Every structure is written in C-alpha cells, then in structure tokens.
Amino acid sequence: MRIDIVTIFPTFFDVLDVSLIGKARERGIVTIGVHDLRAWTHDRHRTVDDTPYGGGAGMVMKPEPWGEALDEILADDGVLIVPSPAGEPFTQKLAREFADEAQLVFACGRYEGIDQRVVDHYAQRGRVRLVSLGDYVLNGGEVAAMAVVEAVTRLIPGVVGNPESLVEESHEDGLLEYPVYTKPQQWRGLEVPPVLLSGNHGEIARWRREQQLERTRERRPDLLG
Numbered sequence: 309m310r311i312d313i314v315t316i317f318p319t320f321f322d323v324l325d326v327s328l329i330g331k332a333r334e335r336g337i338v339t340i341g342v343h344d345l346r347a348w349t350h351d352r353h354r355t356v357d358d359t360p361y362g363g364g365a366g367m368v369m370k371p372e373p374w375g376e377a378l379d380e381i382l383a384d385d386g387v388l389i390v391p392s393p394a395g396e397p398f399t400q401k402l403a404r405e406f407a408d409e410a411q412l413v414f415a416c417g418r419y420e421g422i423d424q425r426v427v428d429h430y431a432q433r434g435r436v437r438l439v440s441l442g443d444y445v446l447n448g449g450e451v452a453a454m455a456v457v458e459a460v461t462r463l464i465p466g467v468v469g470n471p472e473s474l475v476e477e478s479h480e481d482g483l484l485e486y487p488v489y490t491k492p493q494q495w496r497g498l499e500v501p502p503v504l505l506s507g508n509h510g511e512i513a514r515w516r517r518e519q520q521l522e523r524t525r526e527r528r529p530d531l532l533g
C-alpha cells in the first residue's frame with residue numbers, strides 16, 4: 309500500500325519512522341510520503357489560506373495549492389481522505405475497507421477548513437471520503453490522519469507480527485474486548501479472576517465472552533443495537 313499525507317506540518321508525521329509502522333516501511337510493506345502543502349504555493353509568503361467568502365471567523369484554505377498538490381500525488385485509483393469533524397464516523401469497518409486500497413491520500417486541513425471545491429472537484433474525478441474521529445473538535449486533520457493511518461496499516465498482512473492479536477480486539481467482533489491480566493497473581497490486594505488460572509479453556513472462553521457483553525452493555529449499549 310502507498311500512503312501520502314499532505315499537510316502544512318510535515319514534521320508532525322516524523323513518528324511514522326518508529327514502531328510497527330516504521331518497521332513495515334523499512335520492510336517495504338507500506339510506502340508513506342509526507343508532503344508540505346506550501347511546496348505548491350508560488351508567492352513569497354507561501355500563502356495557503358485566505359478570508360472566507362460570506363464573512364465569518366477564521367481563514368479558509370485556498371484551493372489552488374491543494375489542486376496542484378493532489379494532481380501530482382493522487383493516482384487515478386487512489387482514495388482521497390479528508391479528515392473533518394463533518395465527515396462520516398471512522399470505524400473499524402472503514403479501516404478494513406481502506407486496508408484493501410492501493411493508495412490513500414490524506415488532505416489535512418487547518419483553520420476553518422479547505423475550500424469546498426477541492427472536495428467537489430476530486431469527487432467528480434474519483435473517490436473522496438470525509439471521515440471524522442468523533443464528536444469533538446481538533447485543530448486540524450493531522451491527528452485524525454495519524455489515527456486512520458495507524459488503524460489501517462495494522463490490518464495490512466505482515467505489519468502486526470501475530471495476526472491472531474488482530475482478531476481478539478475491541479470492535480473486530482462488534483464488542484468491546486475482555487479485560488486482560490498478567491503476573492503477579494496478586495497486586496495491591498487485587499486478585500486475577502480465578503477462572504483464568506483454572507486451565508479450563510472452555511470456561512475461560514465463556515467468561516471472556518460474558519465480560520465482553522457486560523462491558524459493551526455498560527459502556528457502549530449503542531453497539532448492541
């Protein structure tokens with residue numbers, strides 16, 4: 309998979325050099341390009357924003373640098389992802405969809421957002437997805453893009469060492485994950501649930517399932533429908 313990120317804060321993505329994603333890049337499983345939007349400006353001040361038509365607070369990102377950048381970076385079969393609090397909720401299902409794509413391009417907006425015509429133009433030419441992390445406001449798309457990159461890349465075969473660790477996780481089966489414990493058996497007066505020490509794998513599986521259902525009922529009843 310190829311991932312391209314267009315941002316006015318490219319150093320924000322330096323952390324993609326480390327950890328599992330960094331290793332996947334070294335091994336050639338994913339290719340990630342981080343691009344400074346200002347490289348596609350032509351004025352002395354490298355301007356990327358301007359005042360909004362119709363008035364109002366804040367600034368809007370100008371369409372021209374985005375158009376020049378995306379014309380160069382976005383392949384015909386690539387998906388343009390625009391992080392936005394006005395987008396569709398980003399879910400594990402969407403992460404699985406994105407994991408099958410050949411190219412993902414992230415357009416990270418700042419200020420009050422990107423001129424709407426950028427999304428409209430690329431939606432005419434190809435595939436565009438507006439995605440939101442949740443119902444709260446971030447300063448720009450960078451943190452959201454990072455979250456999507458991590459959720460998607462870990463689903464690519466070979467990125468996560470043990471593929472079994474992918475299946476028993478929150479949201480993969482539509483439920484929250486069960487609680488986990490390791491040694492010591494007693495810590496600050498708290499015990500590991502005895503069933504986990506029983507060696508009875510049927511009982512353990514049943515207990516874990518109950519815990520998943522109980523947690524989901526308690527914290528995320530919306531997931532149970």
Ligand code: 6GU
Pocket residue numbers: 390391392393395439440441442443444445446447448449452
């Ligand atoms: Cl994707 N972008 C911004 N700016 N704020 C958000 C968001 C995205 N998701 C939740 N809040």
